[in-house]
Amino acid sequence: MNLSSFGGIGRALANRNYRVYSYGSAASLIGTWMQRAAVGWLAWELTHDPKWVGIAVSADLLPTILSSPIAGVLADRFHPMRMLKALQLMAGLQAAALAALTFSGLITIEWLVALTGVLGVVMGFNHPVRQTTIYLLVRREDLSAAVAMTSVIFNTSRVIGPAVAGFVIHFGGAGFAFGLNALTFMMMLAALAAVHLPPQPPRARPTMSVLGDIMAGYRYAFVHAGIGPTLLISLSAALLVRPAVEMLPAFVGQIFEGGADSLGLILAANGVGAMLAGIWLAWRGSAEGLVPVAIWSTVLAAAALVGLATSDTFWLGTAFVFVLGIAMSLRGTATQTLIQNAVDPEMRGRVLSLNSLIFNAGPAVGAFTLGLIASWAGLQPPLYVAAALSLGVWLWAWLRRARLAEALEGPDTHERRADAGA
Numbered sequence: 001m002n003l004s005s006f007g008g009i010g011r012a013l014a015n016r017n018y019r020v021y022s023y024g025s026a027a028s029l030i031g032t033w034m035q036r037a038a039v040g041w042l043a044w045e046l047t048h049d050p051k052w053v054g055i056a057v058s059a060d061l062l063p064t065i066l067s068s069p070i071a072g073v074l075a076d077r078f079h080p081m082r083m084l085k086a087l088q089l090m091a092g093l094q095a096a097a098l099a100a101l102t103f104s105g106l107i108t109i110e111w112l113v114a115l116t117g118v119l120g121v122v123m124g125f126n127h128p129v130r131q132t133t134i135y136l137l138v139r140r141e142d143l144s145a146a147v148a149m150t151s152v153i154f155n156t157s158r159v160i161g162p163a164v165a166g167f168v169i170h171f172g173g174a175g176f177a178f179g180l181n182a183l184t185f186m187m188m189l190a191a192l193a194a195v196h197l198p199p200q201p202p203r204a205r206p207t208m209s210v211l212g213d214i215m216a217g218y219r220y221a222f223v224h225a226g227i228g229p230t231l232l233i234s235l236s237a238a239l240l241v242r243p244a245v246e247m248l249p250a251f252v253g254q255i256f257e258g259g260a261d262s263l264g265l266i267l268a269a270n271g272v273g274a275m276l277a278g279i280w281l282a283w284r285g286s287a288e289g290l291v292p293v294a295i296w297s298t299v300l301a302a303a304a305l306v307g308l309a310t311s312d313t314f315w316l317g318t319a320f321v322f323v324l325g326i327a328m329s330l331r332g333t334a335t336q337t338l339i340q341n342a343v344d345p346e347m348r349g350r351v352l353s354l355n356s357l358i359f360n361a362g363p364a365v366g367a368f369t370l371g372l373i374a375s376w377a378g379l380q381p382p383l384y385v386a387a388a389l390s391l392g393v394w395l396w397a398w399l400r401r402a403r404l405a406e407a408l409e410g411p412d413t414h415e416r417r418a419d420a421g422a
Contacts (some may be wrong), residue, residue: 008145009152009282017195018137018146024191025130026153028088031184033161034168035095036060037267038177039116040249041169041260042102046109050250050379054371056109057246057364059116060123064360067124072353073213074125075132076346084133085192087126092185094119095178102175120360127360128353131336135348136197147340148282151333156275163271166264217350226342226407227351229400230335231358233294236393237331238362240386241301244308245270245324246367251379256314269318273325281333287341291405294334295397301327302390309383332359338408 013019043056074083098115101107138146165177208216222228248266252258258266281293304327307320336355343351373382397404 008142008284008286009149009279011142012138012145012149012282015138015142015146017197018134018142018149020191020194021133021137022149022153024188025150026157027184027191028188029154029157030161030164031095031181033157033267033271034165034177035098035119035181037162037165037249037263038169038174039112040246041165041263042107042112042174043109044249044253045174046107046112048253050247050254050374051371052109053247053250054367054369054374056113056116058368059113060120060364063117063120064124064127064357064364067121068128068353068357068360069214069218069350070210071125071128071356072217072350073210075129075349075353076213076217080129080132080349081136081192081195081197083125083129085189087122087129088185088188088192090122091119091126092182092189094122095182095185099175099178099182102173102178124356124360127356128349131340131352131356132349135340135345137195144287144337144341145282147337148278148284148333151329151336152275152278152282154278156271156278160268160271162267163264166261166267169260169264214350217347218354220344220347221351221354224342224407226404227339229397229404230294230338230408231355233298233331233393233397234335234355235358235362236390237298237301237328238358239366240390240393241305241324241328241331242363243366243370244305244383244386245321245328246363247370247374247379248321250371250374251308251317252314255311255379256317258314262314266314266318266321269322270325270328273322274329275325277326277329278333281330281337287337288409290334290338291401291409293330294338295394295401297327297331297334298390298394298397301331302387302394305383305387305390309380309387342408 013022039056039060040053043053046052071083094115098107098112101111101115134146134150135143164180168177168180220227221231245267248270249263252263252266256262256266281290301324304320304324308317308324311317311320339351339355340348370379370382
């Protein structure tokens with residue numbers, strides 16, 4: 001089949017290794033989103049307390065604070081493909097253990113939080129390693145398209161995974177969702193075994209400690225004219241926007257008075273919005289023009305948060321969650337593409353680990369805070385505050401848009417900076 005007529009999507013999938021990797025990644029991510037939905041719903045079923053839903057979500061995401069920085073150093077020092085295989089195996093074993101406890105009736109909120117925390121440690125290593133691996137699977141000129149296509153796969157899984165989880169939980173219970181997730185990790189391992197990479201040059205021997213390498217990578221990121229501000233935009237979205245999605249089990253149960261099937265539908269709506277935005281960006285297949293996309297997505301997210309807070313029916317709330325998915329995908333895909341486009345190769349793992357740290361730990365802090373506040377103030381008031389703060393971030397970024405575009409959007413920005421400094 002001729003893929004050239006599919007724009008950036010076709011260019012990304014024309015790379016055989018990336019295409020094979022994508023098959024396994026799609027299966028694995030669908031399972032991951034199934035499990036995430038099942039964890040949130042099981043926490044609600046066990047406690048009927050939004051605080052515990054926030055804690056369960058935080059247990060999945062907070063451990064990345066410790067594991068992501070180390071993962072970035074290891075991805076720069078060692079071959080990321082080998083690391084990725086080991087991480088997929090460990091994640092599959094965690095899902096299998098969670099399924100066994102749930103099927104046996106021994107599951108408690110404490111066990112749920114503890115095992116979810118184990119997965120959080122594994123995923124803290126997994127996310128930056130995955131992102132670094134993409135660079136090895138495609139030609140340099142197809143990298144932007146591949147990053148956007150990876151976002152499409154990620155967000156498509158957010159449609160399929162929660163929707164399937166809702167029905168699986170409804171008919172068979174959360175244990176089946178956990179068991180299916182374990183199976184998808186094995187599918188990812190099979191895909192990784194089928195990827196054939198040319199021999200890679202040996203990595204340079206480290207000259208600093210792990211902590212020294214981490215700090216060097218973070219200094220590089222935050223003094224960079226484009227990457228530093230882009231990471232701050234990502235941090236604001238992680239703290240202010242994504243927690244609303246993580247807390248949707250509580251919204252469905254408390255505000256909309258729905259069940260597991262309603263949770264699956266509203267999460268699928270969020271994923272559909274994100275998927276459509278990702279497809280558009282993947283079709284573009286270029287970093288040029290992405291700075292305004294990233295900046296204006298904060299305005300769209302603020303509007304969606306206000307809409308969700310004022311919704312008094314399930315379907316109206318679902319519509320605003322759909323818009324929220326569009327905004328989140330535009331911001332997330334645009335910022336990651338810009339970072340991948342501009343970062344120096346020797347710093348790629350550490351900078352992407354910092355981005356993963358923000359992506360995972362930020363919502364954990366935000367969801368935990370939202371859960372605590374919602375326990376006494378209700379779920380809606382924090383969303384108004386988050387919307388107002390998001391508008392402040394938009395104004396700050398918009399005033400810097402020209403400098404950001406110059407530092408991030410060029411075809412080979414890191415090569416041009418190296419030549420200028422020589």
